[in-house]
Amino acid sequence: MEKYEKGEKLGQGQFGVVYKARHKETGQIVAIKKIHLGKAKEGINMTALREIKILRELESPYVVRLLDVFPHKRNLSLVYEFLDSDLECLIRDRATIISAADVKSYMQMLLKGLVSCHKHWILHRDIKPNNFLISIAGEMKLADFGLARMFGHPEDGRFTAQVFTRWYRPPELLFGSSCYGPAVDMWAAGCVFAELLLRRAWFPGDSDLDQLGKIFQGLGTPTEANWPGCTSLPQYVDFQPTPAPPLRNTFRQASQDALALLAQMVALDPSRRITAEDALSHQYFRNAPQPTPPAQLPKPPVRAHNPLKLGPRGSSILQAAPAVHTGPGRLNGSSISGAAALHLGPDSSAAQNGTTPADSSAAGASTDGFAAKRQRMADGSVARNVESSEDAPSAGMQREPSPNNTGGPASQFDSREDERRALSDIGFEAGPRPILDGEELGKLRKRKLDWDAPLNGR
Amino acid sequence: MGSNFWKSEHSNFLVHRERLIEAHKKDRERGLTYDQIEEVKVFIVLYLEDVAKNSQNLIRQRVAAAACMYFRRFYLKEEFCDYDPRFVGPACLFLACKAEESQVQAKVLFQMLRKVSTTGKYHALPLPDSAQLLDLEMAVLESLEFNLIVYSPYRDLVIFLEDAQMTDLAECAWAVLNDSYRTQLGLLHSPYMMAIACMHVASMVLGRSIQKWLESLTCDMDEVLEIAQELLRCFRQQKNCMSSEACNRYLEFVM
Numbered sequence: 001m002e003k004y005e006k007g008e009k010l011g012q013g014q015f016g017v018v019y020k021a022r023h024k025e026t027g028q029i030v031a032i033k034k035i036h037l038g039k040a041k042e043g044i045n046m047t048a049l050r051e052i053k054i055l056r057e058l059e060s061p062y063v064v065r066l067l068d069v070f071p072h073k074r075n076l077s078l079v080y081e082f083l084d085s086d087l088e089c090l091i092r093d094r095a096t097i098i099s100a101a102d103v104k105s106y107m108q109m110l111l112k113g114l115v116s117c118h119k120h121w122i123l124h125r126d127i128k129p130n131n132f133l134i135s136i137a138g139e140m141k142l143a144d145f146g147l148a149r150m151f152g153h154p155e156d157g158r159f160t161a162q163v164f165t166r167w168y169r170p171p172e173l174l175f176g177s178s179c180y181g182p183a184v185d186m187w188a189a190g191c192v193f194a195e196l197l198l199r200r201a202w203f204p205g206d207s208d209l210d211q212l213g214k215i216f217q218g219l220g221t222p223t224e225a226n227w228p229g230c231t232s233l234p235q236y237v238d239f240q241p242t243p244a245p246p247l248r249n250t251f252r253q254a255s256q257d258a259l260a261l262l263a264q265m266v267a268l269d270p271s272r273r274i275t276a277e278d279a280l281s282h283q284y285f286r287n288a289p290q291p292t293p294p295a296q297l298p299k300p301p302v303r304a305h306n307p308l309k310l311g312p313r314g315s316s317i318l319q320a321a322p323a324v325h326t327g328p329g330r331l332n333g334s335s336i337s338g339a340a341a342l343h344l345g346p347d348s349s350a351a352q353n354g355t356t357p358a359d360s361s362a363a364g365a366s367t368d369g370f371a372a373k374r375q376r377m378a379d380g381s382v383a384r385n386v387e388s389s390e391d392a393p394s395a396g397m398q399r400e401p402s403p404n405n406t407g408g409p410a411s412q413f414d415s416r417e418d419e420r421r422a423l424s425d426i427g428f429e430a431g432p433r434p435i436l437d438g439e440e441l442g443k444l445r446k447r448k449l450d451w452d453a454p455l456n457g458r
Numbered sequence: 459m460g461s462n463f464w465k466s467e468h469s470n471f472l473v474h475r476e477r478l479i480e481a482h483k484k485d486r487e488r489g490l491t492y493d494q495i496e497e498v499k500v501f502i503v504l505y506l507e508d509v510a511k512n513s514q515n516l517i518r519q520r521v522a523a524a525a526c527m528y529f530r531r532f533y534l535k536e537e538f539c540d541y542d543p544r545f546v547g548p549a550c551l552f553l554a555c556k557a558e559e560s561q562v563q564a565k566v567l568f569q570m571l572r573k574v575s576t577t578g579k580y581h582a583l584p585l586p587d588s589a590q591l592l593d594l595e596m597a598v599l600e601s602l603e604f605n606l607i608v609y610s611p612y613r614d615l616v617i618f619l620e621d622a623q624m625t626d627l628a629e630c631a632w633a634v635l636n637d638s639y640r641t642q643l644g645l646l647h648s649p650y651m652m653a654i655a656c657m658h659v660a661s662m663v664l665g666r667s668i669q670k671w672l673e674s675l676t677c678d679m680d681e682v683l684e685i686a687q688e689l690l691r692c693f694r695q696q697k698n699c700m701s702s703e704a705c706n707r708y709l710e711f712v713m
Contacts (some may be wrong), residue, residue, distance in 0.1 A: 027479075046556055053607060
């Protein structure tokens with residue numbers, strides 16, 4: 001811990017607190033997740049252990065890096081590289097235009113991240129837009145391995161079906177399958193692909209049954225012909241047979257090759273789903289337009305769903321603070337605010353909570369508008385970098401009035417209700433996003449752990 | 459169990475023999491010999507295996523194997539006089555259960571330890587208390603620098619047996635591999651070399667020849683023979699395992 005200069009608190013997860021920090025020698029900005037083990041009877045918890053074990057092994061430019069782990073008093077600190085935003089923010093930000101070439105670029109990075117997992121026999125099991133972090137330089141990386149596990153060992157036994165956020169959960173898991181492979185991640189990746197194209201969730205189910213209903217409405221009901229064995233899954237339910245409507249009806253703007261790839265990613269039968277590696281060599285990625293180079297991708301907006309997250313107030317201090325010299329150039333953007341945050345006293349950070357449109361537009365107007373926006377991006381979104389998996393789903397599902405939506409064209413959508421109304425205005429009918437509170441989520445997690453363990457090896 | 463062993467952290471744990479000679483400096487200064495240190499380690503490894511065997515399948519062989527690897531790796535750096543191996547062993551097992559996705563509650567682990575150590579050859583072994591278990595879990599994690607993935611030679615073994623069309627060797631080779639965790643060979647050699655050497659030993663035991671298949675491989679034959687000889691030597695030596703009293707006596711030297 002001596003190596004790092006602790007900065008602002010970024011968020012609070014079930015198992016610990018997340019801080020922004022700066023390495024004293026290199027100046028590198030990092031995010032530190034402190035896991036409190038004080039009175040834990042079972043020692044280090046599984047979520048943290050999975051994350052450590054897997055990120056220690058995975059090294060890929062498309063997976064977030066775990067830089068260091070160290071014990072400190074009775075805590076365990078996980079040090080991650082710092083990324084500014086995430087894919088969910090980008091998708092939800094109505095001010096950002098995502099072109100077809102941009103979608104291709106994001107999908108390429110997403111699939112490369114998945115390829116490196118699957119090659120290492122790792123299932124992520126929590127693929128969703130807010131687990132893809134985006135750096136200021138436009139690189140996208142897969143994060144949050146709290147539900148991930150190894151697969152492919154002959155003695156593996158059964159896996160729990162209670163993984164993935166519902167909207168991204170594949171039909172075989174909704175039917176209770178306990179014997180699955182990388183195809184589950186591919187389904188979720190397909191849903192993210194669709195979400196990039198639609199700018200809203202494709203299958204926003206509000207219960208497990210409703211989730212299946214929405215899936216089959218979009219893709220047709222499964223039969224023994226298109227998905228052999230589906231009726232013998234443990235929790236199989238019969239749906240009124242519906243033919244699959246053409247994907248074109250939903251995705252009016254998408255290119256033919258994009259829809260061809262999408263269809264293969266969301267094949268109902270997991271054994272017919274395309275693998276991440278094959279998807280990368282799909283025609284879609286070879287045809288024009290070329291994927292946008294990461295540096296030219298749209299700049300991601302702030303993410304500020306977490307009420308504990310501190311927005312950029314007191315911009316005069318921020319702008320006065322000298323930029324810290326960082327090694328890799330791509331961290332420059334964040335290092336400015338990082339250094340500033342480290343200099344902020346408790347008073348100014350306490351005042352940061354309620355940024356109003358006036359504040360941020362004033363900040364933007366006072367000097368360089370882009371710099372101010374960059375500050376917001378850097379400050380508001382950092383917690384996603386390291387949010388423990390236990391709080392991630394809730395953070396992703398709550399739409400709260402947030403500072404990031406202020407001062408720009410996006411301000412008209414600063415509550416969930418508004419956004420929904422706006423969506424239905426333009427013909428979309430998005431259901432409310434389910435909200436899980438911390439306690440409920442804790443129970444859910446606990447159940448997951450209990451499920452994986454005793455089922456194994458029996 | 460990743461895709462490329464040589465890029466994995468596991469391969470960083472492979473050491474040269476010299477490293478084993480350097481280990482346990484303080485313990486040796488206090489009067490233990492290499493052989494006695496090894497004897498204690500083998501005893502603890504057997505203890506962990508027996509706990510797993512008596513766990514009604516809650517702890518599988520693969521988990522016990524990982525625990526043994528953690529235990530061996532831990533004592534590459536650490537010493538008996540600083541960390542009591544009779545407590546470190548159970549902590550390794552506790553950690554391995556989690557890392558191999560079959561978590562066992564601490565209180566259940568204590569029940570298993572008690573069951574095994576109240577009777578038979580482990581009767582004099584002291585048990586850690588719950589705080590010690592958790593502290594040592596953290597000490598092990600730190601000493602291993604949080605690298606928890608253990609490549610298992612079992613998968614390699616299955617593949618090789620099929621390749622050599624020698625599936626009748628399977629049972630014996632599997633047993634040899636199980637027993638190989640009683641040696642320190644896992645620290646010296648890669649998992650696939652271990653698997654090949656185990657097949658070689660099994661073929662000798664069963665009087666079958668796999669010479670032809672071995673020659674078709676591009677691996678270092680001398681290394682295979684060296685491992686095989688070491689395995690046979692260890693198995694001969696370990697026929698008479700030490701008693702728990704003897705283990706305690708040795709450790710009294712260094713505590």
